Amino acid sequence: GAVxxxxxxxVICKSGTSVKIECRSLDFQATTMFWYRQFPKQSLMLMATSxxxxxxxYEQGVEKDKFLINHASLTLSTLTVTSAHPEDSSxxxxxxxxxxxxxxxxxxxxxxxxxL
Amino acid sequence: KQExxxxxxxxxxxxxENLVLNCSFTDSAIYNLQWFRQDPGKGLTSLLLIQxxxxxxxxxxxxASLDKSSGRSTLYIAASQPGDSATYLCAVKENSGYSTLxxxxxxxxxxxx
Numbered sequence: 466g467a468v469x470x471x472x473x474x475x476v477i478c479k480s481g482t483s484v485k486i487e488c489r490s491l492d493f494q495a496t497t498m499f500w501y502r503q504f505p506k507q508s509l510m511l512m513a514t515s516x517x518x519x520x521x522x523y524e525q526g527v528e529k530d531k532f533l534i535n536h537a538s539l540t541l542s543t544l545t546v547t548s549a550h551p552e553d554s555s556x557x558x559x560x561x562x563x564x565x566x567x568x569x570x571x572x573x574x575x576x577x578x579x580x581l
Numbered sequence: 582k583q584e585x586x587x588x589x590x591x592x593x594x595x596x597x598e599n600l601v602l603n604c605s606f607t608d609s610a611i612y613n614l615q616w617f618r619q620d621p622g623k624g625l626t627s628l629l630l631i632q633x634x635x636x637x638x639x640x641x642x643x644x645a646s647l648d649k650s651s652g653r654s655t656l657y658i659a660a661s662q663p664g665d666s667a668t669y670l671c672a673v674k675e676n677s678g679y680s681t682l683x684x685x686x687x688x689x690x691x692x693x694x
Contacts (some may be wrong), residue, residue, distance in 0.1 A: 506686070506689075507686055508670070509625075509672075510684075511682075516679075556622075558625070568677055569630075572625040573624055574624035
């Protein structure tokens with residue numbers, strides 16, 4: 466149990482376009498989802514925390530208007546990278562915590578974004 | 582602000598060796614500490630979770646210890662195998678409930694046959 470999926474696993478886009486990444490909890494209700502970004506050989510850096518039905522809380526230095534997060538249901542959160550630029554190329558990972566196990570985060574497999 | 586450091590950044594060992602990975606954190610007021618494994622281009626696999634009240638956890642060939650007062654944890658891998666090659670990440674959780682994890686940069690392990 467406690468499986469989190471992400472789609473797509475890889476995406477390549479042109480500079481200036483927008484890209485949407487989905488994070489789904491497959492077998493539990495995720496009241497809170499977290500979005501992380503990981504650059505090569507670097508740590509996972511938290512970008513934002515989203516709670517179902519409310520606005521996401523962004524970490525300092527993360528642009529809200531560039532990284533749009535929507536957590537519309539208890540099983541789905543989306544991250545949209547708007548007007549993507551090459552410096553946005555990174556590995557994006559989501560995690561989810563549920564009602565029953567709020568202490569535990571279950572991680573998705575990640576999405577590799579490459580902006581040309 | 583909590584900072585997590587992992588040493589060494591990279592480690593290469595021959596198959597069969599026992600090895601230790603180190604993790605330190607600056608604020609000892611943690612709720613728990615977790616060790617993850619990450620294969621190249623993949624997500625995270627949780628290996629061991631140690632609550633702040635615990636001293637160690639074991640799973641198969643893996644043993645993780647926690648010295649909360651000194652802000653240190655170690656991951657011991659016994660009889661290493663090529664399949665253990667991956668990046669190992671340490672993360673601390675400062676509060677119960679829906680709080681975030683603070684990650685180290687990881688140790689990249691290569692076990693050669």
